[in-house]
Amino acid sequence: KNQVEQSPQSLIILEGKNCTLQCNYTVSPFSNLRWYKQDTGRGPVSLTIMTFSENTKSNGRYTATLDADTKQSSLHITASQLSDSASYICVVVLYGQNFVFGPGTRLSVLP
Amino acid sequence: DAGITQSPRYKITETGRQVTLMCHQTWSHSYMFWYRQDLGHGLRLIYYSAAADITDKGEVPDGYVVSRSKTENFPLTLESATRSQTSVYFCASSDPSDRDRKYNEQFFGPGTRLTVL
Secondary structure (H helix, E strand, C coil): CCCEEEECCEEEEECCCCEEEEEEECCCCCCEEEEEEECCCCCCEEEEEEECCCCEEEECCEEEEEECCCCEEEEEECCCCHHHCEEEEEEEECCCCCEEECCCEEEEEEC | CCCEEEECCEEEECCCCCEEEEEEECCCCCEEEEEEECCCCCCEEEEEEEECCEEEECCCCCCEEECCCCCCECCEEECCCCHHHCEEEEEEEECCCCCCCCCCCCEECCCEEEEEC
């Protein structure tokens, strides 16, 4: 069983619409939780980082939330753009350099 | 600033052949990592290195060999490639310096797509 699960597996939305991606994790305790964006053919790039005590973090049109009680995180994208088409990966960092990656959600933004 | 690069970007090989994937970083980061990414799975750690001449196994090390004679290079070798090693391989680096210690950010290369026939 994956320690970090994401839903949905894939999502298609129209340009300008909002969307929310979900991440459920079982690993605990952890140092921080991150969301990465991975464009096709590229390596992942960090979007947001939240420590255990933080419950929200924004980066432009991206807002991540964290509920440590329910072990859930979400990534909300506002006013989507074509360039938001990518995979979004939830990562739980246990300690030091120990990263646990979710399988990702593939987002397609259509004109 | 080139950052972190990988070569080749694409490689096709046959079962049983030896293959080496290269990773080079220009930041002098102490830590370097090798991951593989397969459909339906998150990135999985193959090997990592905390410094030159120090390497350690990750989650899926079988069939792979690494070395790190210089800080900037971290090659990954498949000694006898198998079809199950068909994957996209990512190299990453980080430096848990005072400034970054809170987050231990990892920076990823562009990946190598390896196909084993």
